[in-house]
Amino acid sequence: RIPLLLQFLPFFKLIYIFSSTVLWKCFFQDVAKLKVLLPKAKELIDLGGDWDRRNRLKVYEAMYLILCREIRQASVILLECVATFSCVEMMSYDEFMFHAIICSIISLSRSELRTQVVKNSQVISVMRDHPRLQRLLMSIYNCEYEDFFKAIVDYYPTIVDDRYIGSHITYLIREYRVTAYSQFLDAYKSVMLSSMAKSFGISIELLDTELSRFIAVGRLNAKIDKVGDIIETTRPDKKNGQYQEAIKKGDALLNQIQKLARVVQM
Numbered sequence: 001r002i003p004l005l006l007q008f009l010p011f012f013k014l015i016y017i018f019s020s021t022v023l024w025k026c027f028f029q030d031v032a033k034l035k036v037l038l039p040k041a042k043e044l045i046d047l048g049g050d051w052d053r054r055n056r057l058k059v060y061e062a063m064y065l066i067l068c069r070e071i072r073q074a075s076v077i078l079l080e081c082v083a084t085f086s087c088v089e090m091m092s093y094d095e096f097m098f099h100a101i102i103c104s105i106i107s108l109s110r111s112e113l114r115t116q117v118v119k120n121s122q123v124i125s126v127m128r129d130h131p132r133l134q135r136l137l138m139s140i141y142n143c144e145y146e147d148f149f150k151a152i153v154d155y156y157p158t159i160v161d162d163r164y165i166g167s168h169i170t171y172l173i174r175e176y177r178v179t180a181y182s183q184f185l186d187a188y189k190s191v192m193l194s195s196m197a198k199s200f201g202i203s204i205e206l207l208d209t210e211l212s213r214f215i216a217v218g219r220l221n222a223k224i225d226k227v228g229d230i231i232e233t234t235r236p237d238k239k240n241g242q243y244q245e246a247i248k249k250g251d252a253l254l255n256q257i258q259k260l261a262r263v264v265q266m
Contacts, residue, residue, distance in 0.1 A: 034064045038057075051084075056086060059090060059096070062074045062099070063090070065077070071168070072107040075100070078096070078103060082120065083122060093126070097123065100123075101133060104117050105136070105140060105176065106178075110141065110183060113137075118137070118138070136152065140176075140179065145180050150201070152173060156173075159172065180200070181210070182219075182220060184200075185220065189233055192230060193230065211224060221233060
């Protein structure tokens with residue numbers, strides 16, 4: 001009987017971790033403890049966890065990633081759980097979809113947003129009861145940039161009040177702006193600054209300030225000709241980038257070989 005009980009020991013450990021430790025640490029946002037507990041939970045899941053606990057663990061991990069501001073990684077996990085969500089002890093399905101959509105807007109390209117979110121039947125069913133969230137999603141997808149900026153302002157209080165993603169509101173709003181600017185500029189080789197400002201419903205001065213900041217830190221591939229009132233997009237040369245990356249990796253490999261040769265000679 002004792003060996004039989006030992007076989008079920010990982011299962012009992014898994015129940016304990018899920019029912020108390022991980023859930024409470026997520027609730028109290030104890031990131032340091034979650035960093036230690038989540039890998040242990042994954043190990044126990046592999047030993048004897050069912051599909052329901054696997055799905056719940058994904059939601060816990062996604063919330064942990066949101067707390068760590070790993071929004072893009074969290075988005076991938078959340079979208080995987082859209083059709084199998086069962087973690088009702090942590091949040092409702094509407095709250096879960098809120099996090100999935102908020103994270104997906106800055107994580108997915110427009111084509112991926114269409115296939116994984118906009119045309120998703122579960123998302124469509126939730127959107128009917130949340131018109132402001134629908135406006136935020138559909139405005140960026142339909143390239144209605146002025147309406148998208150207004151939707152951000154309108155939805156700002158809801159995001160701030162969320163206990164998981166609210167603390168990252170400044171980062172989130174900045175990434176929303178970068179996403180909108182990048183999506184707009186990708187469609188043009190060059191565009192007038194005044195025309196772009198009109199599309200976003202903001203002043204030329206504000207647009208010039210924001211674009212200059214994002215271009216300077218490498219978030220946007222463009223150049224501003226303030227005299228000619230033109231923004232020129234500068235798409236990076238992929239072949240040249242791959243060549244430079246190959247040279248760097250080659251140099252690192254040669255250095256490692258030289259060090260290894262010295263050790264062998266000694």
